[in-house]
Amino acid sequence: MQNRIEIRNLSKVYGEGSTAVKALDGVSLDVRQGETMMLLGPSGSGKTTLLSVMGGILRPTSGSVKVNGIEISNLNETRLPKVRLDNIGFIFQGFNLFPALTTLENVEIAIELRGRSIPKGRARQLLEAVGLGDKLHAYPANLSGGQKQRVAIARALAGNPPIILADEPTAALDSTSGQIVMDLLSNLARQEQRAVVIVTHDARVLHYGDRIVHITDGRMTDLPEAA
Template sequence: MSKLDGDAVALRRVSRRYGSGGSAVTALDDVSLAFPHGSFTAVMGPSGSGKSTLLQCAAGLDRPTSGSVTVDGTELTGLGERRLTLLRRERIGFVFQAFNLLPALTAEQNVALPLRLAGRRVPRALVREALRRVGLGDRARHRPAELSGGQQQRVALARALVTRPAVLFADEPTGALDSRTGHEVLGLLRGMADREGRTVVMVTHDPVAAARADRVVFLVDGRVHDELTGAGADAVAARMTGLEAVPC
């Protein structure tokens, strides 16, 4: 397994079909994409375009029907569940719209959870540093119910980063947040790519969020339709409006 020069994640001719026969649904159709190390990419498209399926296949949460996925130099195709689980724990971080924090645990305990699940020692200094990096160094002992939505999403970011992953996948990370808080979270994601060299792949429906990325990839009917580089929110919104008018 050779490491791809410059690419943290690469999909080659990936297809994902659900069901069989006449009722089969093709969620991804022969998609080839690369996400370079240290880049921030947004993925957009109309409802049902395959955005979440792309994220799940790229992150090893779902297996393609055909094609190959490589993450941080490791080819996922053919990996057993145990090795795939280990790779996800050690090299991949996840952030979701719903935060997915355990309500009975403090912020500190939620952040430490991936390390505990991996059977690794949990240095308190490492956990506190992860919280400090997302601006919550003074909220370590607070439970989710005692935190705002934006603070909960920051805890989720700290949890995703505590294992020092090579790639961070974010599925609508600002979807449940107000615009100001969403802007702060996007700033944290932007900083992870710029200052820490992490690769960020974000699914979003929000042109303002997508405009914070280096590149915006547009999906239509499970295929890569287009992409923009360095575009502002107005250009992204205009492109999305055009895609939603594309006949099926």
């Protein structure tokens, strides 16, 4: 099966009436297996909204989202979490780590959520792969931004998701940590044939993308964002 996302004519409106905000306005887009897609746009252009809808975290107002062939836009609350767990690794902009859990526990909990199919020791292995083997028992408060970002990545990879969605993963990082993170994500696409989408407005990392999609005011544009 191909790992992919297919989006058609997607719209998202927040709020109602005079305060309504149209965050996405007719977006159509495919993310293909093996590619790293960069989603680029100014602040407020709808990047997080689009990524959240792709990942089944947010419902669109209208339009279609297919994740590995499954239409998720109208999937009910009992089925959606399972599809999400099986298909999507989401790396949140603010990391969303549990402050009372250690690095290791933050990743283990993501494995537990998926049942028993993932071997024990996997959390440790994932953290070693992102260079955090010496921080297994540290708490998020005692980690740098780059280290927290890598915990968030290890956690998102815990279920071997075929699709990885990352919201500004280098925003809080210096350029060396940013490169480590981007190498890791783009290698997953290339070497493991996953589909990777990275939201960014960091020009330093754009070259990691096989494709750059620009978004302005909730619409896809062919032109680069205004300098």
